[in-house]
Amino acid sequence: MIPLAAPEMPASGALNVLAALLESRTGQQIAANRAWRVETTLKPLMRARDIAGLDQLVSAILDGKHPDLADKVVDALLNQESFFYRDAAIFEMIAAAVSALDSLALGRRVRIWSAGCANGQEPLSLAMLFAEREEAGGPQAPEIVATDVSEAALARGRAGRYSQFEIQRGLPIRRMMRWFDQEGEDWIAKPDLVRRIQFKRQNLVGDPPPIGRFDIVLCRNVLLYLSASHRGRVFARMAEVIRPGGLLVLGAGETVIGQTRAFTPSGRFKGFYEATGLGCASVAA
Amino acid sequence: MKTCLVVDDSKVIRKVARHILETLNFEVSEAGDGREALDSCLASAPDVILLDWNMPVMSGMDFLRALKDSAVSQKPKVVFCTTENGMAYIRAAIEAGADEYVMKPFDRETLESKLQIVGMA
Numbered sequence: 001m002i003p004l005a006a007p008e009m010p011a012s013g014a015l016n017v018l019a020a021l022l023e024s025r026t027g028q029q030i031a032a033n034r035a036w037r038v039e040t041t042l043k044p045l046m047r048a049r050d051i052a053g054l055d056q057l058v059s060a061i062l063d064g065k066h067p068d069l070a071d072k073v074v075d076a077l078l079n080q081e082s083f084f085y086r087d088a089a090i091f092e093m094i095a096a097a098v099s100a101l102d103s104l105a106l107g108r109r110v111r112i113w114s115a116g117c118a119n120g121q122e123p124l125s126l127a128m129l130f131a132e133r134e135e136a137g138g139p140q141a142p143e144i145v146a147t148d149v150s151e152a153a154l155a156r157g158r159a160g161r162y163s164q165f166e167i168q169r170g171l172p173i174r175r176m177m178r179w180f181d182q183e184g185e186d187w188i189a190k191p192d193l194v195r196r197i198q199f200k201r202q203n204l205v206g207d208p209p210p211i212g213r214f215d216i217v218l219c220r221n222v223l224l225y226l227s228a229s230h231r232g233r234v235f236a237r238m239a240e241v242i243r244p245g246g247l248l249v250l251g252a253g254e255t256v257i258g259q260t261r262a263f264t265p266s267g268r269f270k271g272f273y274e275a276t277g278l279g280c281a282s283v284a285a
Numbered sequence: 286m287k288t289c290l291v292v293d294d295s296k297v298i299r300k301v302a303r304h305i306l307e308t309l310n311f312e313v314s315e316a317g318d319g320r321e322a323l324d325s326c327l328a329s330a331p332d333v334i335l336l337d338w339n340m341p342v343m344s345g346m347d348f349l350r351a352l353k354d355s356a357v358s359q360k361p362k363v364v365f366c367t368t369e370n371g372m373a374y375i376r377a378a379i380e381a382g383a384d385e386y387v388m389k390p391f392d393r394e395t396l397e398s399k400l401q402i403v404g405m406a
């Protein structure tokens with residue numbers, strides 16, 4: 001992947017300034033083959049603010065009179081695509097992993113961190129799964145901490161409100177009937193479902209991880225566009241907050257192989273990763 | 286190859302659905318109402334049915350009940366696909382034995398994910 005504006009490159013042109021802004025805030029790079037989308041992506045925001053084009057947008061950000069503008073631009077440039085039970089088989093494996101942890105009779109609640117939770121579909125998918133297991137007489141549902149760099153995404157997650165288009169993607173109809181109420185064209189997660197998730201703002205490349213240690217960390221479809229060095233540091237930090245025997249879950253097209261020495265493929269749970277204890281050293285750094 | 290019967294009185298919807306289903310590697314047949322669909326199932330049952338609600342001659346709900354009582358032994362999975370998007374409709378369809386429910390309008394991702402849920406894609 002060719003980054004549009006590597007940090008060491010002098011930023012020239014509005015596009016490069018915007019790319020640099022996004023990268024400095026989130027570590028995310030705009031791939032060259034996606035650069036053409038930047039203007040389209042920012043159109044609604046520019047229209048709402050009466051801004052004619054990218055150059056004017058950059059000036060407006062730099063003149064400092066609109067303190068929230070940079071945040072809005074960063075939000076718009078982040079890829080926040082998600083859907084319920086994305087890569088459905090992974091959720092069954094997570095359930096199996098949690099059952100294995102439960103059966104160790106740890107005497108404490110299993111903890112899951114959904115890092116880069118976007119608009120909430122991922123943590124809600126987990127919450128439904130485990131709430132149903134609990135209702136069926138199973139063990140207490142795990143604690144779920146969901147984080148994202150985007151306040152807008154977190155607000156959507158907390159509200160649990162989805163359009164008809166969003167709600168149908170990946171969510172089995174019986175679960176929708178059980179856990180969502182209809183309000184006009186939208187579907188809203190029931191409060192006793194949303195209550196099961198702690199949404200928190202956290203920047204994976206800047207902020208410390210959420211407090212405590214986790215048995216399972218999901219970081220799916222988040223690190224793809226991070227530079228290798230950022231990615232290495234994120235892996236190292238995650239390794240530090242994963243309990244011994246805990247698991248890291250990445251997106252279907254992602255791997256730790258060749259990225260970090262902090263994790264290695266799990267022998268017990270195919271497709272998941274376990275911390276090696278070599279947390280500090282990333283291959284790329 | 287899995288087979289899917291698209292039941293909808295709109296030719297346009299059948300065409301859109303057929304196109305998506307073919308890219309998902311389904312062998313597709315079509316019916317314009319519930320009666321035609323039932324005949325088709327009696328001749329040869331598909332693996333899955335995409336079923337509209339409001340149709341002339343025989344509605345989707347009537348078809349679903351008739352299918353249940355019919356001689357079709359290998360019961361297909363039934364995915365409702367309709368503009369009826371109220372919770373009461375959805376509940377009625379699921380209670381009548383539908384396996385999944387798609388609210389129109391739909392796109393490829395929606396359809397694919399629903400077919401995955403019923404174990405067909």
Ligand SMILES: C[S@@+](CC[C@H](N)C(=O)[O-])C[C@H]1O[C@@H](n2cnc3c(N)ncnc32)[C@H](O)[C@@H]1O
Pocket residue numbers: 025026027028078079080081082083086115116117118119122147148149150153202203204205219220221222251
């Ligand atoms: C494509 S979504 C993936 C959502 C979900 N995990 C999934 O797989 O469906 C990526 C999310 O990561 C978030 N993100 C990007 N960079 C981040 C960072 N540095 N720290 C925290 N979250 C970040 C984005 O805001 C976005 O919501």
